[in-house]
Amino acid sequence: MSAVVHTGMSSDDYICGDRITKHYAGQAVLRDVSLSVAPGTVLGLIGRNGAGKTTLIRILLGLEQPSRGRAFAFGQPSLGLTDAAKQRIGYVAQHPDAFAWMHVSDMLEFVGRQYPRWDGKFAELSLARWKIPPERRLASLSPGERQRVALIRALAVNPDLLVLDEPAAALDPVARRDLLREIVARAAESGTTVFFSTHIVSDLERVASRVVFLHDHRIVVDAVLDDLAETHARLSVPAGSAALPASRIPGEVSRRPQPDGSITLVIARSRGADWPGIVTAPGARLDALNLEDLFIEVAR
Numbered sequence: 394m395s396a397v398v399h400t401g402m403s404s405d406d407y408i409c410g411d412r413i414t415k416h417y418a419g420q421a422v423l424r425d426v427s428l429s430v431a432p433g434t435v436l437g438l439i440g441r442n443g444a445g446k447t448t449l450i451r452i453l454l455g456l457e458q459p460s461r462g463r464a465f466a467f468g469q470p471s472l473g474l475t476d477a478a479k480q481r482i483g484y485v486a487q488h489p490d491a492f493a494w495m496h497v498s499d500m501l502e503f504v505g506r507q508y509p510r511w512d513g514k515f516a517e518l519s520l521a522r523w524k525i526p527p528e529r530r531l532a533s534l535s536p537g538e539r540q541r542v543a544l545i546r547a548l549a550v551n552p553d554l555l556v557l558d559e560p561a562a563a564l565d566p567v568a569r570r571d572l573l574r575e576i577v578a579r580a581a582e583s584g585t586t587v588f589f590s591t592h593i594v595s596d597l598e599r600v601a602s603r604v605v606f607l608h609d610h611r612i613v614v615d616a617v618l619d620d621l622a623e624t625h626a627r628l629s630v631p632a633g634s635a636a637l638p639a640s641r642i643p644g645e646v647s648r649r650p651q652p653d654g655s656i657t658l659v660i661a662r663s664r665g666a667d668w669p670g671i672v673t674a675p676g677a678r679l680d681a682l683n684l685e686d687l688f689i690e691v692a693r
Contacts, residue, residue: 406431406465407554407586408453413462415448422448424610426462430588432553435580437601437618438590441692444607446590447487450558453588454484466554480508483547487558489539497534497542498527501549510551519545523571537564544572548579555579557589561596573599594685604684608691613646620664622681627690628658628671629678636674643669647691659690 409429415422423445430436440446451457453464455471464471467478492500497520505511520527523541531539540560547555555576561569577600579585591597597604597618604621606614616624625646630637632654641648646659659682662668672679682690 406468408466408471408556408588409464410449410453410459411463411465413449413452413459413464415445415452415457416460421610423452423459426607426610426612428453428605428612428615430554430586432586433584435576435587435600435602436589436605437597437603438588438605438607439592439594439597439688440590440607441592445610446607447558449607450556450588450590454482454556480510480550481553483550483552483555485540485543485547485557485560487562489543493532494530496528496530497525500531500542501527501546504546505549508550512549512551516545516549519548537568540564541568541572544575548575551583552585555585555587555589557587559590559592561591561593569593569596570599576600594688598684606688606691613691614661614687616661617664618684621684621687624664625659625661625682625687626668627680627682627686628660629680630656630658630671630674631676632656634674634676636671636677642671649690649693657690659687 406429411427413423413426426449428449438446438449448457452459453471454466455464455474458472466474467481469475469478492503495503501513501516505513505516525534525538525542531542534542540562544557544560547557557576561572564572573596576587576589580587587600601618604614604616604618605612614625637656642658642660644660644662646661649657651657660669668679671677
């Protein structure tokens with residue numbers, strides 16, 4: 394496992410999970426996942442499709458029950474959140490299909506009545522800026538337009554915590570960049586804590602301050618994005634090296650054999666700590682990793 398930035402839960406965390414495990418029909422979707430999101434964080438949850446990102450988000454928000462483990466939001470069990478706690482959360486699902494029969498304006502007016510901090514002017518201006526006719530039914534909008542409306546709805550509640558599940562999946566590159574700019578602006582202006590999932594590395598690099606990598610249904614990386622080049626590296630060990638044990642070495646994230654018999658590892662350390670001694674073994678080579686390199690090395 395890599396060095397973990399947040400190793401325990403705190404009553405100040407906006408959202409957290411403790412050893413969450415989830416099974417569907419006997420198959421593991423999440424395995425012993427612990428995660429906490431402190432106020433002011435912009436956390437990007439990255440992983441390939443099917444890694445368990447959506448399931449983790451739904452459990453953390455109390456929309457789904459874990460097989461084992463606990464989830465909390467604002468210090469309350471996620472499965473029993475009060476209305477006051479729910480009003481502090483803005484959530485956009487990966488496929489925002491709710492209220493499909495309603496007109497855009499009617500849906501926003503209806504939702505706005507449930508939230509004491511609703512910003513109707515923001516919703517109105519955002520619809521105009523993104524050229525979405527308020528008189529259209531949601532069902533008649535394109536997937537990208539529905540995703541934009543869902544984001545407007547989530548931001549207009551003025552949430553303390555904004556949770557986005559693959560928010561840019563249905564958007565073209567220009568619209569995706571606009572959306573990410575909106576997220577960054579809202580986080581900077583109002584101090585909103587943001588937790589979003591994606592499988593697009595470039596999206597995460599543009600906005601996240603912290604990255605959590607979910608792979609094989611567990612967390613393999615949890616790091617401050619700016620520290621990644623210092624805390625994670627690729628280690629290449631030549632074929633037949635006696636220095637590499639068969640068991641995992643300290644800080645090992647992944648291990649992959651190469652066609653020539655050499656072994657490539659992704660290793661991690663805490664900021665300022667030493668790399669494991671194997672990095673000085675004869676023929677070993679240590680290379681820095683950016684986020685895209687890390688994603689490819691671990692997920693392939």
